[in-house]
Amino acid sequence: MSGRGSGAAGPLLLGVRHHGPGSARAVRAALERTRPDVVLIEGPPEADALIPLAAEEDMRPPVALLAHAVDEPGRSAFWPLAGFSPEWVALRWALEHKVPARFIDLPAAHTLARDRDEGREASEASEESEGGKAAGEGGGRGPATGAEVRGDPLGALAAAAGYDDAERWWEDVVEHRGAGSGDALAPFTALEEAMTALREGSAGGEHRWDLVREAHMRLRIRAAQRESEHGVAVVCGAWHVPALRHGAPVAADRALLKGLPKVRADMTWVPWTNRRLSRMSGYGAGIDSPGWYGHLFGAPDRPVERWLTKVAGLLRAEDRTVSSAHVIEAVRLAETLAALRGRPLPGLSETTDAVRAVMCEGSDIPLALVHDRLVVGEVLGEVPAAAPAVPLQRDLARIQRRLRLRPEAAERELELDLRKETDAERGRLLHRLRLLGIGWGEPTASRGSTGTFRETWRLRWEPELSVRVVEAGVWGTTVGAAATARAEADAVAARDLADVTGLAEHCLLAGLSDALPEVMRVLADRAALDTDVGRLARALPALVRALRYGDVRGTGTAALAEVAAGLAERVFVGLPPACAGLDADAAEEMRRHVDAVHGAVGLLGDAPAPGHGELRARWQSVLRTLSARDTVPGVIRGRSVRLLLDDGELARDEAARLMGLVLSPGTPPADAAAWIEGFVGGGPGGGLLLVHDERLLGLVDAWLTGVPAQAFTDVLPLLRRTFSAYEPGVRRTLGELVRRGPGSRGSAVTAGAGAPGFGPGLDSARADAVLPVVRLLLGTDGADAAAAVPAGVAG
Incomplete structure (x- = not known):
């Protein structure tokens, strides 16, 4: 390797581990010593125009280069860079010293155009080889094959050195090597020799896509050498160094690149997160601990002491008692463990063991917090506003600034009071993004409130959402216009009525009044043509919820109310015939539909719309019809009686009479058990009804004791399903009441003082x-x- 990096002697090849802070320090030292004319970096050449943005004040890593196909935005690729990545250090050094910097990897236009299967294989292999598997999956095994060596070169080197963990080997050999110690080029010389031996020993293990990429890199290096007078420095993955130094002739390289597929591609900078740099996230960047590596790169001295001080600060913020003495003892323990394990300095494993023993009292629970917050780190990078972006992305950024809704890598909950204008706008934005497939926020149950004026969201910004924003840009240039166009298109393409009603609800939540006419037209057409009562029953609750949400948000819902009322009428007409002759599974599904329609009618009857008040009376008539028809399954008849009783439309004596008829000896036990399940099962309050109504409990008890033994075995699973759904306290009370025995079986007298479960008098x-x-x-x-x-x- 040439120390001068002169064009005559060959390029200065700096083989690195991507996202390795030791490599980053070594790259900076090598560049300071050799002062090349040009810095070439492994990466897509389309990003050359974006390099100056790396010097902007508001560019804060981790960031990534995002390339996507213009005609198919979902086809994309990322090149992530952290502050401790050697490539980022090389970029910053070149900008600070006004030295030209260029990317020399295969263009993203070819990468994105690969055949899908070949692309997946190459992508997985590339992630493994370039990052080097952080966990050292190849370590501690027998001789590795060529493909295994290429997939995990660091694991192969660690195994050769007697390590069973590639991460520990890398820390000992590279990360614990002090900056500026010895020759600045020595680590690159040693790593090149090691990779050369690995590639020679794994001949034939190279992936074809690596050969293509290396051919393109050699051509770009030769072109840079012709333009340079004082030398070219190349920063690339260590695996590629032997191929770049002893490569094929120019003609062979050009032949290898001939005829590659190509697409039009756009490229920009996007924010990245530490969590996505870690291998556990599925991005295979080669490091399990980006937060730890960032600390090693940024700590000017005494990294172990500074790290344990950070840990102590985090634990104190979580109200754990951690003093300066704990820090001192943890440092001593980490150093002792390193000495016992034969390591030059304490690494992450030693500091983690020390934190667990000294600061966490042996518990892994607070240690998990340290891992999430510090070892990995909840960091989200930033890119300057001048970075290229689609119009939709710029509109989203503008709205985020106006609403003070900053994207964050850490998951957080956002409570919204929709009576406040700012909170209402935030809710509409999040609903619109969900409609566009941009899952920045997920709605969750609100704590302490069930009103429709409150929403709770769980927010977390993930890097791939930038791709979703680009994809959604085909629908419009603003969030509102794009969501409206997407809603209209989804309504036309929807195949199920419930999908359209759910879309109407979503439009109201998102405040898309311009999309509602088209959605309502499709909804009315589908509702008029659909004859399936089950689908109609599934669609009605979403419409009614939409009416309530529209009322809270001040959205006009007159057209929606008319469709909901018409849909309810069609359900009323079709439900009794649809409930006849059903088997057990179909009857249970229809019972759920009855419950859903009952809840929807209850809300719809309260809605301030003409004619809705009559719906309740019509529905109660349907329930009476269902409760009296012998052709209707018992679970539906029992449920109808229960719903009428809960609404006060059926007296307790009448409910007891109907139960007595069903539980008479002339009714088959299976039918009676199904009726009981419909009456007191499948919903809240069934057990309490039996607790507080002695007559109903007596009827059930008398029926159960009179069921023949053979029939009891047949109905036992159904009864167990019914009563096991009760809360433990309800089951315990029922058991106590049955054990004590009834005061008067079949009496209309309700429980009072002296009845089962009550004392003889007031205390x-x-x-x-x-x-x-x-x-x-x-x-x-x-x-x-x-x-x-x-x-x-x-x-």
């Missing part, structure tokens, strides 16, 4: 104990409280 002392709480709730005291408390409570 005055226990009753008086609630008075302080009642005073607190009522906000009164003294005589006012006594007057405010009901006589039954006070007594």
